[in-house]
Amino acid sequence: MTKSLQFNQSVRAWMDVFMQRSMSGWKLFAKSCGLSMPQFSILMQLHHKGAFSMSEVRERFEITAAAASQLVDKLVQNGFVLREEDPNDRRAKLLNLTDKGRDLVQRGAQERYHWIDGISARLSEADKAKVSVALGILTEAVQALEQERDVQKA
Amino acid sequence: MTKSLQFNQSVRAWMDVFMQRSMSGWKLFAKSCGLSMPQFSILMQLHHKGAFSMSEVRERFEITAAAASQLVDKLVQNGFVLREEDPNDRRAKLLNLTDKGRDLVQRGAQERYHWIDGISARLSEADKAKVSVALGILTEAVQALEQERDVQKA
DNA sequence: CTGTAAAGTTAAGCATGCTTAACTAAAAGG
C-alpha cells in the first residue's frame, strides 16, 4: 500500500523532471536539422518501429490523411524517407528511412544522451547499478503493456 | 566501467520507450483543452518553477521577446495566467498561474499519470521498491545538475 | 539631467501544420 504510493510519487517526480529537460532538447535538435517536431517524430517512429504506411501515420499522430501526406512529402523531398508502393496492395505506400534519415535520428539520440553522462558522473557505481536494474524493470513493464494494448486493438 | 555502460544503456532504453508514450499524451491533453504545445509548456514551467518574467520565457523557450509576448497574451486572455507589474522593476512583468491555470496543469498531470497505474499493476512490491529508490536517485542527480548549470549561467 | 540600455508590446509578414472537399486508383464484395 505504502509502497505503491511511494512508487507513484517517485515515478511522477522523475517524469516531471525528465520531461522538462528532454522535450526542449528534442526540439532544439530538430530545429537545428531544419525539421519541425511533427516531421522529426515521424522519423523517430520509423526508426523505432520500422517501416509503415501512410494510414499508420494518420493513426499514430491522430491527424487526417491529407495532413499525413503533406508531412511525409517534406521528408521525402528532403531525402529522409522513402515512399514506395506496397507490393501486397498497390494502393498503399510503405515508408522507410533512408540512410540519411537513419543517420539523423541516431545523431539526435547521441546528443540527447549527452546529459546522461552528466548524471552518470555524479552517481556512485552502486547507485548506477540500482538504477540500471530499476529502469530495466520499468522498460520491460511498459513494453509488455504496449503489446497488450496492440493486441486488444487488433 | 561495465557498470557505466550498463547504466547508459538502461537509461537510453527507458528514455526511448518513455518519450514515445509521454509526448503524444501531452499533446492530446493540451489539444483537448484548446491549448497548443508551446502554450501548455509555459503553464507547466510556471507550475514547476513558480512565477517568472517575460524575459525568462524568452530564454527558456529560446524565442524572441515578441513571440513570448504573443504566446503569453493568449494564456492571459483565456484566464490561465496573470501578468502583473514587478514591484521591483516597473518595466518587468511577473507571470503567475491563476487557479484555473493551476487546475488545468494538475488535471493534465493526473491524466498522464494514469499509465503509471498500468505499470504499477504489473510489478511486484519488491520491484516497485527498487524502482522508487532508483528514480529518487536519478531525480536528485538531475536537479543537482540543473542547479549547477543555473549557477554557472549567473 | 541626459543618454543609453533593458523589458515589453504591437504590427506586418512568412512558414507550418492542420482541416475540409474533391479527386484518382486499386481492392473487395455482391
Next chain:
DNA sequence: CCTTTTAGTTAAGCATGCTTAACTTTACAG
C-alpha cells in the same frame, strides 16, 4: 461486371508560432 470501400493525393483556406522592425516606458550610469 459493377458498386462500394479503402489508400492516398491535391488544393484552398485557416490558425498558430515565429521573426523583424518600430515603438513606449522604466532603469541605470556618467
